[in-house]
Amino acid sequence: MTPKKSIGIVETKYYACKEKLTLENNKKIGPLSIAYETYGELNQKKTNAILVLHALSGDAHAAGFHSDEKNPGWWDALIGPGKAFDTDKYFVICSNVLGGCKGTTGPSSINPDTGNPYALDFPQISIFDMVKCQKLLVDYLGIDKLLSVVGGSMGGMQALAWLRAYPDKISSVIPIATAIRHSPQQIAFNEVGRQAIMSDSNWKSGDYYGGSLPVKGLAVARMFGHITYMSDISMAAKFGRQKKQNQEPFKFTAADFEVEGYLHYHGDNFVKRFDANSYLYITKAMDNFDAGGDKPFEEAIRGVKAKVLVIAFKSDWLYPAYQSKEIVKACKLSGLEASYCEVNSTYGHDAFLIETEQETRLIGHFLNKVFYAAPRLI
Amino acid sequence: MTPKKSIGIVETKYYACKEKLTLENNKKIGPLSIAYETYGELNQKKTNAILVLHALSGDAHAAGFHSDEKNPGWWDALIGPGKAFDTDKYFVICSNVLGGCKGTTGPSSINPDTGNPYALDFPQISIFDMVKCQKLLVDYLGIDKLLSVVGGSMGGMQALAWLRAYPDKISSVIPIATAIRHSPQQIAFNEVGRQAIMSDSNWKSGDYYGGSLPVKGLAVARMFGHITYMSDISMAAKFGRQKKQNQEPFKFTAADFEVEGYLHYHGDNFVKRFDANSYLYITKAMDNFDAGGDKPFEEAIRGVKAKVLVIAFKSDWLYPAYQSKEIVKACKLSGLEASYCEVNSTYGHDAFLIETEQETRLIGHFLNKVFYAAPRLI
Numbered sequence: 180m181t182p183k184k185s186i187g188i189v190e191t192k193y194y195a196c197k198e199k200l201t202l203e204n205n206k207k208i209g210p211l212s213i214a215y216e217t218y219g220e221l222n223q224k225k226t227n228a229i230l231v232l233h234a235l236s237g238d239a240h241a242a243g244f245h246s247d248e249k250n251p252g253w254w255d256a257l258i259g260p261g262k263a264f265d266t267d268k269y270f271v272i273c274s275n276v277l278g279g280c281k282g283t284t285g286p287s288s289i290n291p292d293t294g295n296p297y298a299l300d301f302p303q304i305s306i307f308d309m310v311k312c313q314k315l316l317v318d319y320l321g322i323d324k325l326l327s328v329v330g331g332s333m334g335g336m337q338a339l340a341w342l343r344a345y346p347d348k349i350s351s352v353i354p355i356a357t358a359i360r361h362s363p364q365q366i367a368f369n370e371v372g373r374q375a376i377m378s379d380s381n382w383k384s385g386d387y388y389g390g391s392l393p394v395k396g397l398a399v400a401r402m403f404g405h406i407t408y409m410s411d412i413s414m415a416a417k418f419g420r421q422k423k424q425n426q427e428p429f430k431f432t433a434a435d436f437e438v439e440g441y442l443h444y445h446g447d448n449f450v451k452r453f454d455a456n457s458y459l460y461i462t463k464a465m466d467n468f469d470a471g472g473d474k475p476f477e478e479a480i481r482g483v484k485a486k487v488l489v490i491a492f493k494s495d496w497l498y499p500a501y502q503s504k505e506i507v508k509a510c511k512l513s514g515l516e517a518s519y520c521e522v523n524s525t526y527g528h529d530a531f532l533i534e535t536e537q538e539t540r541l542i543g544h545f546l547n548k549v550f551y552a553a554p555r556l557i
Numbered sequence: 558m559t560p561k562k563s564i565g566i567v568e569t570k571y572y573a574c575k576e577k578l579t580l581e582n583n584k585k586i587g588p589l590s591i592a593y594e595t596y597g598e599l600n601q602k603k604t605n606a607i608l609v610l611h612a613l614s615g616d617a618h619a620a621g622f623h624s625d626e627k628n629p630g631w632w633d634a635l636i637g638p639g640k641a642f643d644t645d646k647y648f649v650i651c652s653n654v655l656g657g658c659k660g661t662t663g664p665s666s667i668n669p670d671t672g673n674p675y676a677l678d679f680p681q682i683s684i685f686d687m688v689k690c691q692k693l694l695v696d697y698l699g700i701d702k703l704l705s706v707v708g709g710s711m712g713g714m715q716a717l718a719w720l721r722a723y724p725d726k727i728s729s730v731i732p733i734a735t736a737i738r739h740s741p742q743q744i745a746f747n748e749v750g751r752q753a754i755m756s757d758s759n760w761k762s763g764d765y766y767g768g769s770l771p772v773k774g775l776a777v778a779r780m781f782g783h784i785t786y787m788s789d790i791s792m793a794a795k796f797g798r799q800k801k802q803n804q805e806p807f808k809f810t811a812a813d814f815e816v817e818g819y820l821h822y823h824g825d826n827f828v829k830r831f832d833a834n835s836y837l838y839i840t841k842a843m844d845n846f847d848a849g850g851d852k853p854f855e856e857a858i859r860g861v862k863a864k865v866l867v868i869a870f871k872s873d874w875l876y877p878a879y880q881s882k883e884i885v886k887a888c889k890l891s892g893l894e895a896s897y898c899e900v901n902s903t904y905g906h907d908a909f910l911i912e913t914e915q916e917t918r919l920i921g922h923f924l925n926k927v928f929y930a931a932p933r934l935i
Contacts, residue, residue: 303807363792363816364784370817371781374824377810378773380758385809395756403749403781411742411877418741420847429681431763431837432755436844438741439748446752459809466814469798496874499789 185251186218186259186266189243191282196315200277206302210291213316214239214282215274218258219266221322227550228322229264230313231273232330232337235404235461236453238281241273242266256535263535263542268550269326276337277312278304278461280454287388287454299385304460306333306468310340314348327546329353331531332498333461339470339506346483351549353542355490356531358502359476359509360469365497368407369462372400376455385456397455398446405445410494410527414438470506477509487517488545490538492530518545563629564596564637564644567621569660574693578655584680588669591694592617592660593652596636597644599700605928606700607642608691609651610708610715613782613839614831616659619651620644634913641913641920646928647704654715655690656682656839658832665766665832677763682838684711684846688718692726705924707731709909710876711839717848717884724861729927731920733868734909736880737854737887738847743875746785747840750778754833763834775833776824783823788872788905792816848884855887865895866923868916870908896923 191214199209216239221228231241231254242258244251252273257263264271275283278301286301293300317325328341328349335357342352358365379396381387409417418438434440471479487510491503500521510517522537524530531538569592577587594617599606609619609632620636622629630651635641642649653661656679664679671678695703706719706727713735720730736743757774759765787795796816812818849857865888869881878899888895900915902908909916 299809360798362789363796363798363814364787364789366798366814367780367784367792367816367820370814370820371777371784373809374780374820375753375756375777378753378757378777399749399753399756399777402745402752406742406745406749409742411740414741414745420738420741420744431677431751431841435841436741436744436748438745442745442748442752463809463813 183262184260185255186243188246189216189218189240189252190245191216191239193282194316194319196319198315200308200312200315202302202308203305204303208284208302211277211284211312211315212282212288213274213312215272215316216240216242216252218242218271219269221270221320225322226324226326227268228270228272228317228320228325229546230317230325230328231258231264231271232313232328232334233273233276234330234332234334235465236449237334238279239273239275242271253532257538257542263539263546265543269546272317272320274313274316276309276461278309278457278464280457283312285454286385286456286460296388298388298456301456301460303463305464306336306340307344307472309464310337310344313337314345323348325349326550327351327353329355329542330357331355332357332528333465336465336468336470339476340468342483342485342487343470343472343476343479346480346485349485351486351488351545353488353490353545354503354506356492356495356498356503356528357506358498359471359505361466362502366466368403368497369466372403373459373462375399375403376458382455387455392450393455394450397450397453397458400458401449402442402446405442407497408527408529410496410525412494412525413527413529416525477512480510480515481513483513483515485515486549487515488541489517489519490531490541491519491521492524492526492528492534493521494525495528495530497528561640562638563633564621566624567594567596567618567630568623569594569617571660572694572697574697576693578686578690578693580680580686581683582681586662586680589655589662589690589693590660590666591652591690593650593694594618594620594630596620596649597647599648599698603700604702604704605646606648606650606695606698606703607924608695608703608706609636609642609649610691610706610712611651611654612708612710612712613843614827615712616657617651617653620649631910635916635920641917641924643921647924650695650698652691652694654687654839656687656835656842658835661690663832664763664834664838674766676766676834679834679838681841683842684714684718685722685850687842688715688722691715692723701726703727704928705729705731707733707920708735709733710735710906711843714843714846714848717854718846720861720863720865721848721850721854721857724858724863727863729864729866729923731866731868731923732881732884734870734873734876734881734906735884736876737849737883739844740880744844746781746875747844750781751837751840753777753781754836760833765833770828771833772828775828775831775836778836779827780820780824783820785875786905786907788874788903790872790903791905791907794903855890858888858893859891861891861893863893864927865893866919867895867897868909868919869897869899870902870904870906870912871899872903873906873908875906
């Protein structure tokens, strides 16, 4: 594939939303800061906007380069001139989720009532609350209807929540490697991560800001998560049973096998960029999520006109393909126009970030159809 | 199935072995205590002895009841009068592994050189060292040749190590839900468990005996392990998305979903009965294990006469069936008589402890043939 151009230098913007957001549990939170980035130009009729939704540990920086960084945004391979989300044609928006720690209000933000970080005084949030927060941003940008909402993993849950909550405000939705709701196994994975964080003596019931951070517990949670993002096959191909060099004498604390060194590296890196309390709030929102809200999903989306493209990956055992098929089935049962594509990847759940060549074609064709099939929109 | 009789009250015995054991890494350890139990009677020619090998968190108490306990040994369904390991016919031995914490010398035992627990001064041990320790016990019991060695998970690794190290001392071997060597994914699972333990501030580089124990870290390791012992299907069937009752107001530290309560319960229970340093040493022995030792396994067992029955379980994703098939393939390539049976279970890795009805038939017939096919043995 010819290397595609980058969108170039971008920067994160902040929408200071003065109004209070009423959460699903009726609690209110505000004023809010919403961190977001945009790529491409909004057309005159404002009909070319696509909202990209990030996963658990993602952020608003989906594409291009920050002036002080060498690595591009997390979905740079898909967003840019001539790419799947073609910025010559579409206006792409990505924002950090409510409860996050990358610029949008979350547990590490200052509570205006106390002048200190919220910590565990931050209210419980839901995936629907994250989406409500995104809706505030989309309104602020003056967009009445989104051409598409798209995301993988937790981003896919948000995409489904948009389909449920604002069906008339979207023309299409692309849920990738995701689920209508978490299985008990998925809840269990998240719970062990939370327990690892809370078992760190630095966690102090969430009141660690300004002191020592629960980095060991958070690193364990991330290492554990990382295993679930890969696959048995991809780990075998990448590491085999290769041992680290210069490991004399043996110590339990040092990496012995290459795969251990890889996990340590990713665990240590993660704690530099992520807040432990955000990890608790966001994973709990995922576990509590049910895309239908108060109704079965199939019933909740009856009569919806948005078109749906569901993508799953064969070796993904964290969000197995059967969960994506459940989304397609519910859509079809409710009369929605839904397509399903299972990509034959060995990369496990991470495939949604890696299999960009196939995603480019699948998403490119789908968006093209949605965009031109409705000439009234152009 | 008609309920079978229990072997009744049993007790753990201890073999105080005065000699020093030379380990695979040439270090020496001793004197040793070896905790073991026996069920049934050794026949006059000493040809009816079966060695049962336990998994990571098991112990010598495989069957019957201790006088002060309500629950039977961990494989009681398979060991007893008329059961798979029929104690009316066979003499069954089970011992706690070297490095363990249930009566056999391990890191929590007193180091005779210092008068204090070994802690991390305990030498690195291997699965082959565990088996060498079992050989001392078998010699002590006056048995020249075992009718069979059998175990699931890490017990199956020990069974393969017997096949490699003492092929002339066994007539058959039954490796269940196990592997010739760990994949990087299996190493990664163990490493995250170890990291959870070592990230507990009470761990103190292993020197925690007599003080506060690293119970939080060990509980996290166990909770994580527990997920890998079950399957997506078995968790869905057992818990669904059922919420715990009386969980007002929400707290991150309290179980919210039933599956979380189950994990907490098993984590909390485990720390009462297991030593964190034993967890480190034993999982590292598993990760380093390669059944061939210094040779490819297939080459290492060439010419071996022992018969092999390999059992795997369809939903086991911790020790997937393909790893059992690799054992069978290596045996067949080396001319051994090997049978393979994949049990159609939904219980995941735990199936080796649960699918006792099918195991009873598979193992019962196999042992019967081995026992009577060699009349010289009777």
